[in-house]
Amino acid sequence: MIVITGASGQLGRLVIEELLTSVPANQIIAAVRTPAKVADLAARGVVVRQADYSQPATLDAAFAGATQILLISSSEVGQRLPQHQNVIAAAKRANVSLLAYTSLLHADTSPLGLAAEHVATEQALKASGLPYAILRNGWYTENYTASIPPALQYGVLLGSAGDGKIASATRSDYAAAAAAVLRTPNQAGKVYELAGDTAYTLTEFAAELTRLSGKAIAYQNLPQADYAKALLDAGLPDFLAELLADSDTGASKGALFDDSRQLSQLIGRPTTPLATAIAAAL
Template sequence: MIAITGASGQLGRLVIQELLKTVPTSQIVAAVRTPSKLQDLAALGVVVREADYEKPATLAAAFAGVDKLLLISSNELGRRATQHRAAIDAARQAGVGLIAYTSVLHADPSPLALAGEHRETEAMLQASGVPYVLLRNGWYTENYAASIPSALQHGALLGSAGEGRIASAARADYAAAAAVVLQAEGQAGKVYELAGDASYTLAEFVAELSKQTGKTIAYNNMPEADFKAVLLQVGLPEGLAGLLSDSDAAAAKGALFDDGRALSRLIGRPTTPLAVTIAAALKA
């Protein structure tokens, strides 16, 4: 059996959709904090189990009989390491044979503030004794596509990434990679640095957006502190504003770039081009 944590999230659902193409529904476990959110998957025959990082007993039950576990990193910044430890401990107790963990691109040297909890989790996995594989995911193109409505409204995209090149890929590309790894043999000990085939600067991002919309969109680069201040002014919480501004500043240092093309090799096709993701966002 293959279990996926965070199964009701955007990445989790996409991974399950990929697995459903080749894996019997009865062998897929959707582990989720609120099972009622996955009634559609349960109706298909997917095994839906409660798995709350804050309730270790639910994790032990959720992972019972599971051979391979995709541990999708928690979205609760500051709580991630603690929550991941609970999941890893439960997986070990349940006798899970392999944990695939969604880490971050080049976690070891990464200047990203959010990389710290990923490094902690990788260390926990190494110490756990459970075989594991690291899926070090780069940026999702959707992370920047989410800013398109604001950019169109104001005629500008703000950021602090400078000339840093971003080798992002669509979320579905990373989901496809996870599904491949979960079904393959001999994955224990592997580390995949996953990123898009092509890279772009945020100036190039808005150039593509301008091309598709026929509107002139500018990229306004700002110091990290100023960018964070703007994000706070528009109502973003302190933690999220800090995360976004830090991520942009780290991108300027190359944190979101990789040209190894491990992702496209793993999924057997090119990663989704930036233009395609922008077009999809404009139609949404």
Template sequence: MIAITGATGQLGHEVITALLKKHPPESLVAIVRNQSKAQSLAEKGIHVRVADYSDKDALRTALVGVEKLLLISSSEVGQRAAQHRNVIEAAVQTGVGLLAYTSLLHADTSPLQLAQEHRETEQMLADSGLPHVLLRNGWYTENYMASVPAALAHGVIPGCAGEGKIASASRKDYAEAAAQVLSLENQAGKIYELAGDEAWTLSELAQLLSDTSGKQVAYQNMCEADYAALLEGAGLPGPFAAILADSDTGASKGGLFDDTHQISTLTGHPTTSLLTSLKNAL
């Protein structure tokens, strides 16, 4: 059996969709926090088990009989390391044969603050002795598509990434790569640096949005502090705004770039282009 944590989340949903193309539903376990949100999965014949990353007992129960586990990293920044430790310990105690973890692109050398908890989790996995594979995910293209309406309204894409190249991919791309890894044998010990085939700057994103929408949009590069203040002024909580601004600065240092095309090598087809994503967003 293959289990997926965070199965009703956006990435988890895409992973299950991809796995269903390769595996019967009764071989899949959806680990969720809210059972009512997993009704559609249960109707497909997927086993639904309720467990929170912070509930050690529930995690152990949820992992009984599981051979492979996809640990989708927690969304609770600052609590991730402790939550991931609970999952790893439960996996060891229940005899999971392989744990695949969604880490961050080049987590070991990444300049992004977000990388710290991923590095801690990778070290926990190494120390645990549990067979594991690292799926180091780059940025989701959807992160940028969410800002398209505001960019069109104001004619500006703000940021502090300079001319840093961003090799983003869609959630579906990352999910298909994860499903492929979970379907292959002999994956323990492997590290996949997962990113899109195409890399672009925020200036290029602004130009492509202009060309595609017919409305002029420019990229406005700012210092990190000003960009964080802008995000906070737009309604984002201060700590989250600071993380996003730091990530942009990290992109300016190459933290979101990779050109090894490991997603498309795994899936056998190119990753979703930025143009396709923009057209879908528009």
């Protein structure tokens, strides 16, 4: 039995879709805070169990009979470590053969503010004695394609990444990698640095958007504080605006770049090209 936590989220759903291509539905457990959100998966035969990272008793019930677990990192920044520690402890009680965790690209050396909770979780995994695999996911291309509507409206793409190279990949690419690790034996102890095959700057992103949309889009680089304010003015919550601005600035320092191609090697195909992702968003 393979457990996918956070299964109602965008990444979790994609991992389950990948697994369903080769794993019987009744061997997949969708562990979610609100089971009603995955009624469609239950209708397809996937086992649905209630699981809340902050309520250990629900985790014990959700992990009963599990052999492998994918811990998709919590979306609650600032609360991630205790939540992840609850999952790790429950996985240990369930005596699983593998606990895979979605971490951050080069987490141990990353300048991103996001890295601290991932590093602490990785340390907790190593200290647990459980067989584990760490999937250090790079940036989602969708984090930038989400900016396409305002870019088209105003003719400008804002950011604070400078000329930093961004080796992003799509959620479906990372989902395929997670599914591959869960399906493949002898993954214990492996740490994967996962990123897109081809990197780009935000100037190049704007140029590709110009080409595909037929509308001239320029990239405007801003100081981190100014970019955070622009995101706030656009209606993003404080924490998210600060997080994205910090991450963009980190990109200017190389935090979102990796050229090892471990992701495409793991999934057995090239990662989704930027042009394909932009065209899909358009």
